[in-house]
Amino acid sequence: MSQATAPTPGTAPAGTSPEIGLSTDGLSKAFGGVQAVDGASVAFHHGKVNALIGPNGSGKTTFFNCVTGMIKPDAGSVSYRGSSITRKAPHRIARAGIGRSFQLCRIFPRMTVLENMLAAVRPHPLHLLRSSHDRGDIERARELLTRVGIEHLERVEARDLSYGQQKLLELGGVLMADPETIMLDEPAGGVNPALIDRIAGLVRSLNAEGRTFIVVEHNMDLVMSLSDHVVVFDRGRPICEGPPSVVQNDPRVLEAYLGI
């Protein structure tokens, strides 16, 4: 497909030094003898669509999990907008403004689509016993469901959705929590081309509204067309980064992918 990095509306012109949102320093995580993330220091551009690519097993998902607190890193630090979120509980990181999706799409299977959305509402402790079917929340949920295109399914249990619909629901749920930065783990994995386009369109429009994206993705066409900044992972650490066009031609990337 087109490899042109179409300038996305609302982003700063190329050349100026980018604002850093999320960054890690020397992040490491080992499972048994396997060093899944190995001293990774990465800085993601705020307000942009960042892509994280790399061959299978290069530690991208583990990196994601360390950043979002799902796994406690062995060493290193993570900071977001200038404050450290290292080893913080996942919900704190979420509340700091980082939302994420999961590699194999995860929704709440035995809850309705609407409930899936409402689960992302963060009530004030004093309002915990208020009905979850708050009118304002529901309206917002419906808006977002409409935006991702599954508003007609709001009363269906999530497990009865198709995989594609579940992916959209997951994205909707992430949006419901209203995060500044959204980390997507293989948003295009296992879905058909039409839906990929739809998801890409959503990412673009949300980015245009000022949301930062960090996307792990294997679909190179999508990565190249969507992202402003690409980080390439191999063996648990970044080996190169830059605009898509630069990264694409970097010999180290070829080497990592082809295993030369």
Place this chain on the structure above:
Amino acid sequence: MKVPTSLRITALAVAGSLALTGCISSGDSGGGGGDDDTISIGISLPLTGDYSEPGKGVQQGYEAWAAWMNENGGLLGKEVELTILDDQSSADRVAADYEKLINSDGVDLIFGPFSTRLVVPAAQVAQDYGFLFVEPAGAAPEVFTQGFDNLFYAAPAVADDHYDYLADHIEAMPPAQRPKTAAYAAMDDPFAMGTAYGLKARLEEMGVKTVVDEVYPPNTTDFSSIAAKVADSNADIMVGGTQYQDAVNLILALQQLDYQPAMAAFSTAPTNPEFPEAIGDKTEGILSPTGYTPDATYPSNKEFVEFYTAEYGDPPGEDQANAWTTGQVVAAAVEAVDCADPDPECQQQLIDWLHENEVETVVGPLTWDSEGRPQGAHMIQQYVDGKIRIVLPEDQAEAEFIAVKPPW
């Protein structure tokens, strides 16, 4: 969505079970109290569960007694019919069982359950309905401090007094020959602890030093640590507040550590016919209190032993005797006041009569204090030449007391 359906299902189930409640009560044939020519007696026993094994002895005793009564003209000329329910060795069940026996099966009289732990909840139910409650197994001192005025223990003595003759005997020894130190190990069970601590109180009074005092949970299977302590203390007398298997385990563990006391006394276990099998030829000199011996010369005992042996092949043991005694005690009261029905007035007459009279039983004549404690004492048995014999008190002794136990 799910709520109304679930509600409907629940409502349906409630309605259904309301309609079916009859099943629970009418399910058991039992013995209708309304029958004029039978007297039905309700009993709950641990037929399954942790207390099921000793519970069986009580069951046999009860059944033998009922059969004997019916062969000998019945009670008040009526046939005796037992309704035995299984309490699954559980306190909740034992209470529910008596509740059922009294209300649903309409029994005329009730007999007590087995095991101290089940006596108190059962006695509560009996008390609330005004029933006489004679029981074969609640010997622990605490049973009698609960304020039950309807409760009578159908055995010669409560747990604390089981070793009285042994204590007397030691006290009578010249001070130089008395044991100097004593080790106690008791199961955490009201009855077993009661026996050991009854003796402990007496021995301490006469200056025998307590060097080990261990209580172990009923489910203990590894006695090596307790045995290590006892062996380390090298006490002159070893007292075990035991039931059955725990005594076997404890003795084996003591043997493994090569501990040789001059006296060794264990409650309950040594009177069990399987005990010599489990211990082998190392039983010589082991002491044990007992409330019953088949050789006793009380008038009714001969009949009992003959009848029981003919029925079951073996002579009766202590549990069987206590059950039979329970039957005798209740029967004596029933014959004396000439009534046997669930009416509170009749039951109160039975209770009052027992408080004031002595009953001849297979374990001797029994009287009770106001709280239901029997006023007798247990005999002391000892393994002599491989057989368990009465050695104390001397006027009933079948064999000479072995003062220094041979090594085991």
Place this chain on the structure above:
Amino acid sequence: MSLLLQSLVLGVLLGGLYALLAAGLTLYFGVMRVVMIAHSAFLILAAYLAWFWTTETGIDPMVSLLWTVPLFFVTGVLIQRLLISRLRPATLTMMSVLLTFAVALVIEGTLGFVFTGTQRRVQLPYGGADISIGGVNIAVVKLIAFGLAAASLLALYLLLTRTKFGQALRATIQHPEAARLVGINTERTAGYGFGLGLATAAIGGTALSLDSTIYPSLHWHWIGPLMAIIVVGGLGSIPGAAIAAMVLGVGQSLLQIPLGTTWAQTFFYIALFATLMIRPQGFFGGRLAQRF
């Protein structure tokens, strides 16, 4: 002093049996993330089989190992295949606990049904025999039980470290996804892991029958300490479990001197709570607890 030494020896002997059984529990948890509540029920079942064997044939209970170990191994594989693997992965941990709990109840009930609640003990000619070394008396049966446990643990260790199957098993425990990627059939491996775990229960049960009374509800008495051991050792770590078993076994034995039997038993649970409060991943290795 001699009491201390004696208790120490007793603790080590007990710890050996704990270690073997805890290794079995760890295996199940490692391969399937399953807390196998029925482990100790199978332990008691094996002890009953050994007792039954000896009372029926008069042959030493240890000979029963020849058929109980293969039987238990196959049973373990079948349990994994037919029961555990039917559960949904999402709720596996919880539901497997309930399922194995149900298995434990069925075993306990069946034992009570068949053999009644009577306490049983194998009668051995050498039941009360002892060896005296340096003022310490060691019961022969305890020594045999310990030897059996130690030999089995060693065999298990060699199997895990020296064989191809052992490597596959360890890979499955540490990183199932990665193991699948390198071509290990993790399902089958998990089944064999389960079988191995249950085989430890067969050996442990036979060892137990030598020196202990058995009754159907005895398994509750074992499962508590064993679960405490695997948590303290770090869920999923076999060496961790073995070390924790030794430490806790000896600790319990020594604490009995000042505290008495009952309070000494609480040592296991205090260690369990302390571990979860201070170091939830366990003190000796395993980090699986973190995620499961």
Place this chain on the structure above:
Amino acid sequence: MPSASDTRTADTGAAAAHAGRRDPRGVVPTIVKAVALVLLAAAIVAFPSVAANPFILSVGVVIMSYAVLATGWNFMGGFTGYMSLGHAAYAGLGGYSTALLIVKAELNPWVALALGALITAVIAVPVGIASLRVRGASFVIVSIAFVLILLLVFQSWGGFTGGSNGLRIPRPFGPEVLRPEQHERFFYIHAALLAVALLLWWLIDRSRFGIGLKAIREDEDKAQALGVPTFQYKLVAFVLSAFFTALGGGVYALWFGFLDPVFQFSILIGSYMVLMSLLGGIRSLFGPALGALIVGYAVEFFKSEYGDTQFHLVATGLLLGIVVLFMPDGIIPGVTGLLRRFRPQASSIREVTQAELAEQRAGGAHTGTDSSGGDSTGGATRAPDPQVTEGVHP
């Protein structure tokens, strides 16, 4: 028929449809619901006078107590999916602390009951912290271990707890209240407690807190990633669960009048709570109570019919195994699903979405077409991906 009326409202416009969709069933089911609730309440109120004799009434008290305990258990098990096998610990603690407050501190029985449950809740906090910091396995292990440790402590600490001699609790009502009347009063007290527990469960079920808890049950990682403070939520649910279980245990203790550690801190009682809840359905408000009714009734029935065997353990085990393997959702959802399958109007998602697709293709505009039929789960299969065509929408 409800879907038909809904579709009509839906046609009036998307916004109106959304507003009117709060209850997709419309008016009729609400009435059915209310009638069923009234009938249920009436049945419970009437039970003591219908019961043939005090024994039947006492069985009713026991079943009611089971219902309270199982519903208490379900505050944790149902909402979060964390299955405690050791909830007997909290029932026992509730019973003992109530009893000890009466016996030792000579408090009024009802004050003691409330205070006892509060004390139990306080004790549950550190236990919850220890067991909930890590996932799944530790929780179950601690739940069992806690029962075993309490058994040891209450057995050994005889001077305070009565130990193996047990602890008798004086009657809360005077001696003039005879036993049958005690049964009746305690039946109603249990019923009232059950009503309170059910009300709170229902409140939480529809609350924001509840939706967070359910999210934890469905996917804890995901819930965390969405910002649900999972540990805190779980802890609150756990303590609440312990509180109600303790109240249940306390009321039972007042009724039964005697406590023995062996029977209070019993694994079997905890497993009954799990079995009842699972059998009835842990996601349903009335599930645990229904399960209690079934199990409680079955226990009595089988005992009186088949009596003296150890088989009740095997039966409990087999039933639990069957429920776990084949109907982990319990009876209520199972029957609900069955009913839906046989309801002719029920349409599968496939139909709904395809109908919508057609509509969209034709009109291109979103209508708030009713999707209440979509709550049919029975024959639903994965719908074909409507996005294949919808993808072109802006």
